[in-house]
Amino acid sequence: MKILGSDIRVGNIIEYKNDLWKCLKNQTSNRGNLRSHNQVELKSITKGTKLNERFRADETVERASLEEKKFQFLYSANDEFFFMDSANFEQISINKSIIEDCEKFLKENLEVTIEFYQDKPLNIILPRSVEYEVLETESVVKGQTASGSFKPATIQNGLKIMVPAFINQGDKIIVDTETQEYLKKVS
Structure with a gap:
């Protein structure tokens, strides 16, 4: 095409x-x-x-004319990542070299699209946004305004992003997987 x-x-x-x-x-x-x-x-x-x-x-x-299939991420071991086909429950493993930057966004049961070229997996497409739990963040400094100020936070998989001041440890947030930016807090 x-x-x-x-x-x-x-x-x-x-x-x-x-x-x-x-x-x-x-x-x-x-x-x-x-x-x-x-x-x-x-x-x-x-x-x-x-x-x-x-x-x-x-x-x-x-x-490139690629075949796309939906898979669910299961787990990783060493340099291999294991996925399950959502349609027939078959499992495949993909080497870390193909996963590249997607690794930091993978979490158990996350549904991704895998692109195949001649039955060989070539690329992983993440959902545009994914929900994560905030594992660690700094506390708000007294007098700091809630709007417009951001602070660093560590979310699942150890990824560090900037979040608004009102986000606390344990909160669930939505993160944009392309820009690695905070989108919104989950109620």
């Missing part, structure tokens, strides 16, 4: 230069009289090498 260069997003897998590449970062630019373009950092799925490339907005690239 062909997509425009401006439509390449983080996590997309494209066919480019006779290889499969995963987009790690992208930045769209539209300055002055220059044509708009998308600066992307790509990582080769097969070789592990990285490449920085600039795609014009009107340029087309081939998005």
